[in-house]
Amino acid sequence: MSTNPTAAVLVIGNEVLSGRTADANINILARRLGEVGITLAECRVVKDIAEHIITALNALRTQYTYVFTTGGIGPTHDDITMASVAKAFGVAIERNLQVEGKLREYAGSRLTNATLRMADYPAGARVVWHGEGYAPGCIMENVVIMAGQPRIMQVMLEAALPLLKQGQPVHARQVDAWIYESAIAEGLEAVQSRFPNLDIGSYPYRIEGRAGTALVARGTHLADVEEAFAAINKLLDDLGAERRAA
């Protein structure tokens, strides 16, 4: 997977840290980025505090090919993502007149100064049009800025993906067996050693008191994934492990 572009997700939102909202975007992004061959390497969740956003963003954007931010781009006082990204890059905030026009059209008599804040972007950012009736996200150098609401985030993500470098999609094969994780741990380590470019994972669980483990081989090279998966199944056969229908 080492040649794929890498990414970090930066979730901006007090509501996730207070527990009011369970973040759904990390999982959506993890799956979708895997499909297009962008390797998600790290996530952070920070409060709506400019200094925290800037520190995290500057750490991540220099370390990974892309950073995807979610949250903090609405019309209210705590929506400070655009201003914080601008500060992180040392640029001003500029009103985008095309977006302003669309917002005026969309809001009509409901228009307020707060609505118009959603037309403000870091200078130099590329607005990513998506064809729906609310302000678009943007790409500032290698930072993709999106909304916090998962439905809107996904619209913005799909609009941004064609503009990004993509890599080899990730393939995964999984088998579930009624087996203790510790029984297969040693054999699994040997499989991991044979395939250093794959992620070999094991995820134990209990169903009605019975111990099971999900075993996963994951990577960008399909033939290796298939071969490692065969090796895992061989281990399970040797242990006489009953498979669980997933």
Add this chain to the structure above:
Amino acid sequence: MSTNPTAAVLVIGNEVLSGRTADANINILARRLGEVGITLAECRVVKDIAEHIITALNALRTQYTYVFTTGGIGPTHDDITMASVAKAFGVAIERNLQVEGKLREYAGSRLTNATLRMADYPAGARVVWHGEGYAPGCIMENVVIMAGQPRIMQVMLEAALPLLKQGQPVHARQVDAWIYESAIAEGLEAVQSRFPNLDIGSYPYRIEGRAGTALVARGTHLADVEEAFAAINKLLDDLGAERRAA
């Protein structure tokens, strides 16, 4: 909330970054820590790579009162949390004989070398017994090390909480109204200015095409929360906003 102990959550697990698993622990921890007056200030998700774990842990443990880690404490090759925490603190890994005894008792004839890895802790860590039939988590200075499975994580968390400093519980009041967020943004900012110690949040949504916003006042000082909540309701009354039954 400034006098409450602070915390970060460090989620350790390729499975969250690959999208295989949707993390549930951040939300569970956010809510529970709020109840006992520990302010969750940041979360990170990192891969099962020692260097990544150590870097994140050293950044977080020096910045917050507590760090809660989840994941990577099982019997397999990718369970490297205990070893990584030991390296972050510059101490060795030691087998805990009491835990080893319990694991031998519990595993019986299923015992493997992999099972016994779960009795290894950073030297100086306090094992946190929880009375259930699997290896306990531990506390290493200000770092609380727990499992990734949410059910087991919660058992370990409840065992650890009485050993930690706690603060003022967080109170929250929420009202939902059929109103555009931009219509109330300006008024809400004034409420936030009056109550700098509270988090005043607004969370827009759409239900069958109709725009609504959830408005939340949150903080440790109940009287302030109530007063800010009354101010928010006054704003809604002034705007003639119809409430939505939550």
